Amino acid sequence: MPTDLRDFLMLSYRELEERNLEVKQQRSDRVAPDKIQEMRLKYLADEPRIKAVTVLFSDLEGRLHMLDYDKKFLVKSSDNLTFDGSSIRGFTPQRESDLRLAIDWGAFYWAPSDIFGPGKILVFGEVLDKDGSQFTADIRGVLKAYSNDQFAKNGYTLNAANEIEGFVFQGLDAEQRYHETGKFEYVNTGGYYHSLPGDPLRQFIDTVAEVQRAMGFQNEKDHPEVAPSQFEINYSYGEVVAAADTIQLYKLICRQVAHKMGMTASFLPKPVVGVNGNGMHTNISVSKDGKNLFWEERGNENLSEFAWTFADRILTAGNDICLLLNSSVNAFRRLDPHFEAPNQIKVSATDRGSMVRVPIGNERSSRLEVRSVAPDANPYMVMLSVFKTGLDGKVSDVANLRQAERYLPDNIYDALADFRNAEWTSTLLGADVKERYADLKQGSADRCARQLGTFVKAQEVQYHHEVYNQYLWNLF
Template sequence: MLNSLEQKVFLDLSYEELEARNLELKAERKEGKTQDYFAQKVLKILKDEKKIKAVMLCFTDIEGKLLNLDYDKTFFINSHDNLTFDGSSVRGFSTQDKSDLRLQVDFSSLRFLPSCVFGPGKVMMFASAFTQDGKPYESDFRQKLHSLCDDLYAKDKTIVNVAPEIEGFLLDGIDSEQNFEALGKFELVTTGGYFNSLPQDKLRKFIDAVAEIKRCMGFENEKDHPEVAPSQFELNYKYTKALEAADQIQIYKLICRQVAKLMGCTASFLPKPVMNINGSGMHMNISLETAGRNIFFEKGSEISESGKKFATSILYYAKDLCLILNSSVNAYRRLDPKFEAPNEIKISSSDRSAMIRIPIGNEKSSRIEIRSVAPDCNPYLMIFAVVSIGVSKQDDKEMSKILNKREKLPGNIYDALRYFKASGTLKAILGDVSCEKFAEIKEMAANRCPKDLGCKVKVSEIIYHHEVTNQVLWYNF
């Protein structure tokens, strides 16, 4: 059987060809080509390219976990407008009595995949969940973010540009998070840290491999390096539109996990897997562009009045937003001020304890950097909530009062839940049903963990984490 599979010839492009094809598609997304244009183009590619065997279709649950289905190419071509799945099998989605949901394909999201990571003959696309009667599903935040971006552009040609800085840890052993209870600890692959990882050690080889795959998938790499903590990494890439940025976060984490597994390791995006060293964050660099001009730039100033209003809105609702930015029990360990924790609700150009930093910038790069985001959040939900609040019309005089206060973000998930559930603003933005679902599943995980975090990472905060847990772990309680 295996020999017969090996005899088949599937699509297996070089890195150079992959990069060229993926950058061409990315350029067309940036130009704003229509969904009809992409649908025609993609279906033609699938029909003409005989060596493509399957479409990997990805979507994301309410907690931010990436889910995927492989569709046979011929079936996909003939049935792409009628793809259904069991929503009751997805945490936080539909109930058993209303289980069937539809997947609406975003043809513009096509990516050609390196066979060394994904297997030969596959391409990737993203999808959003819709109800049985064809309406956007209330708990699918990719679709909500898509609609928000379309509305902003239709209003005055405003584009939201986003560049995440995603940190993670390379841990020794496969599935080390799922096996944490048996292992009792995590093993780091190196004690090297910022700037001093040896060129051929395991961490550096991992970073180099991930960087090559990101490049061929059109990420447009900028800087790759070990981070401050031992065995920690960060690979940065060019900013892009908000929806594509959220898709890239999901792809980035998937690439890291698969490369790590091929090396006999685990790429972990737990915010604080190991005590007494720095945790992992996902700093979010955001700017608004209107009619081709970065409206966060103002000559002679750190940031424009528009940028300051956007940032002030985020600070004003910081406690309400905290559960979205830090959606796991483990995330609140990272907000420990002893390790450069960005837990102070303030703006600063240099103080790294500030929730929002204003980096040095020019007409192209002026932006705000939201530093209090954990890498295990739902990127679609997080960007949707932050942008919705940032662009909303508010009482500027009332909101500016936050700039004179010195408050901190909630220090545990229970306080964050309390602020989240009491927020009328978030209910108006996210919808009552989605707020209730999100709070309920976060509370379920929190209730399985000690309220007092203490000074030791507990088994429960790892194995019940939304990116780690599975049916076996969840029901072994």
């Protein structure tokens, strides 16, 4: 179709940033949902250049799904959207397949037309059961309910920011073809902070950073990471549900930009043995009435007792929640102490091998950093696990808990056993969702070699939940 016949919305990056930051502020200010819905529906009805609304939601493993709705249909039918839940791993069996999809109108994004196509809006959805109640396997919905409950009961705002590492590899669909090639090819062989302005890695980082700014990420810094072809692009913190949404958008943007450049963005925790893996260091704090409750000027490492108790609860449940923070076979390759990996269940201001670190901070930035998180984990599951454990969990009577000689599992089978046997994970997720999640992780593990060995096996990529497709899974 000739492009001159189309009249779809295409905004400059400057205007995109202004609009997305305005929506972000409304979300931060907790503007009433009914008011937000009215504003968004009026905007969509009045803007003729929008052709479709892309609704995003995540399955139990954190895989992002997208549905495009015709704009006119969505405006008329936004209160009665349904989809087949039996096609989503971990949702519903075939005999009870129908689920509802509600729109979270606060999580609304204008996206660059050169990356996502013209005339489209992105918005996150909430999965509901057939009767309209919250669907227990939609962890985003569970997290949102928990966050709202903490604000209503205690006045707490749960804050998070993530440092998400990834690799860029040569060629399209490098992960899907790994079982054919047995290797990933770097696009750059530099290192930490080292990349010439015009090389493919730097061009990729620059483009992703531009898209992120346009979508209201409020970037802080970006750079090549330690390993060849590895990157990290940092942005500001946000309320916990918005922060988890941002993780999903971050990975989506990276994959889309890499694809347009003829490359593949990979968030496998350890796609190449012998170099540093990918982490998703999760920085967290809790505030009330604008005050950071983790800060105490005279406290140990300038942390309050509230923050130290939060850290103690995370350490107590470290083994129990390890599978939720490291959800794949491949993730346990990363928990290797030879590559700055955080496999020790302790807290430290200096030792980067600690599960929890205390970064240097001030009254505004004081926080805890949970380092033992892989970038392929379900971000909503990560946030729910960390905050609910830190606020509602128990503190162990282990002597010297914060510096005890304890270690995270080095394989998914031990992590699965800890997860299944823990009472806390039943409280965290509910018995039904816990069992569904464990069964999904068991299925992936059973298709892979039990011993990790010294090189990445095709199966741990082929049956990875972010790489998964029906054809590859059925080759087993």
